[in-house]
Amino acid sequence: MPGDKSLSHRALIVGALAAGETVIAGLLESADVLATATALRAFGARVEHFGPGRWRVIGGAWQSPAVPIDCGNSGTSVRLLMGAAAGQGVTATFIGDASLSKRPMRRVKAPLEAMGAVFEGGDTLPLTVSGPVCQGIAHVNVPASAQVKSAVLLAGLGTEQPVEVAEPVPSRDHSEIMLAEFGAEVIREGNVVRLGANRRLSGRLVTIAGDPSSAAFALGAAAIVPGSEVTVENVLLNPHRSGFVMALQRMGADLAMSNIRGQNGETIGDVRVRFGPLFGAEFTAEEIPSMVDEIPILAVVAAGARGETRIEGLDELRHKESDRLALMAEGLAACGVEAFAEGDALVVRGGPIRGEAEVRTEGDHRIAMSHLVLGLAAEQPVTVDEAEMIATSFPTFREAMRGIGAKIEEVA
Numbered sequence: 001m002p003g004d005k006s007l008s009h010r011a012l013i014v015g016a017l018a019a020g021e022t023v024i025a026g027l028l029e030s031a032d033v034l035a036t037a038t039a040l041r042a043f044g045a046r047v048e049h050f051g052p053g054r055w056r057v058i059g060g061a062w063q064s065p066a067v068p069i070d071c072g073n074s075g076t077s078v079r080l081l082m083g084a085a086a087g088q089g090v091t092a093t094f095i096g097d098a099s100l101s102k103r104p105m106r107r108v109k110a111p112l113e114a115m116g117a118v119f120e121g122g123d124t125l126p127l128t129v130s131g132p133v134c135q136g137i138a139h140v141n142v143p144a145s146a147q148v149k150s151a152v153l154l155a156g157l158g159t160e161q162p163v164e165v166a167e168p169v170p171s172r173d174h175s176e177i178m179l180a181e182f183g184a185e186v187i188r189e190g191n192v193v194r195l196g197a198n199r200r201l202s203g204r205l206v207t208i209a210g211d212p213s214s215a216a217f218a219l220g221a222a223a224i225v226p227g228s229e230v231t232v233e234n235v236l237l238n239p240h241r242s243g244f245v246m247a248l249q250r251m252g253a254d255l256a257m258s259n260i261r262g263q264n265g266e267t268i269g270d271v272r273v274r275f276g277p278l279f280g281a282e283f284t285a286e287e288i289p290s291m292v293d294e295i296p297i298l299a300v301v302a303a304g305a306r307g308e309t310r311i312e313g314l315d316e317l318r319h320k321e322s323d324r325l326a327l328m329a330e331g332l333a334a335c336g337v338e339a340f341a342e343g344d345a346l347v348v349r350g351g352p353i354r355g356e357a358e359v360r361t362e363g364d365h366r367i368a369m370s371h372l373v374l375g376l377a378a379e380q381p382v383t384v385d386e387a388e389m390i391a392t393s394f395p396t397f398r399e400a401m402r403g404i405g406a407k408i409e410e411v412a
């Protein structure tokens, strides 16, 4: 699997904030991550590509970019970079594509304003942020968002004031792990993370583990396509990212994890899934952050399971690249699966999957990949109306899926 997208964004940004040289192996070279790399150059960092997945970042004093920072389709780029830029005391205007321009930015703007940053613009892009930050903050991260938590922590590097984030439901903790790996003092007590007095970062070597959110498409396919067996090696198994693997297990999948080990403060390992009977299950709101990007493919797996699956607490899915709750219910139903949204829950009843539909993706990479996997288990092919955006997170999706036997064709 290509490198994890969350870790790739963070390695570049933290590298650009650190003194000295950071060398990255296994960086995900997807459109979203490349948007972060390009942005960091505009902030004055040296960001060099010197081999497949291999990058060098040399940090230093940040400067105010002369042109707007285009984050394309990437929520992680804009939210993390806004925090970092505010902390570095620079002024930057952020823009994005049509999808990103509709996504909520109030959640990141409000805590950064409380820290002393000044914004021009409303609650969506385009937005201009000006640092410095000069006030501390005790932020309560609701709804659970690792992007907001990361923005606050990255901004906090630029002040000596107390900075803490409390999380009633924990989100992915890669920023706190990586900041500590780069030498900052990061104090974690239960669901509270705090920056300590030492906020200096030193460049280092970072190896990026495989992306569990991409691996989910291959593992999900193995779970529902008769006769399959797939092993994904060196995949990130951080407990805040392992919800999908746990969900497969709860649904009765024949699944094994092996070779579990540590890498740069993260947990990684291999995951094998074999086709076998699956059963519908219930998932609660508290479980969602650990598989927030995997809900579309979980819904596809549920279509291949016996009985009903109910996934609660999906309001956040309405604020991703598309309204993923609505589009999954619509796409599954178009393919003959009994599926519907009920409030902020998604209900899927497993059974034969007819396929034979063209699914609307609204340019959302995960909606496209999920329905292509659905097609592998369907009686008739499934077509998605657009596949170009898959490059935002998983540019090698077609090759990876063909490599495990999937038939994927381009239609004119």
Ligand SMILES: O=C(O)C1=C[C@@H](OP(=O)(O)O)[C@@H](O)[C@H](O)C1
Binding pocket: 005, 006, 007, 076, 144, 145, 146, 147, 148, 150, 171, 172, 292, 293
């Ligand atoms: O911090 C991150 O790298 C991410 C956090 C999640 O978003 P939220 O912070 O909005 O939950 C996730 O959906 C996104 O793909 C990546």
Ligand SMILES: C=C(OP(=O)(O)O)C(=O)O
Binding pocket: 032, 073, 074, 075, 076, 077, 293, 320, 321, 366, 393
């Ligand atoms: C939501 C996603 O990414 P982002 O928020 O970075 O656009 C995603 O990759 O599914």
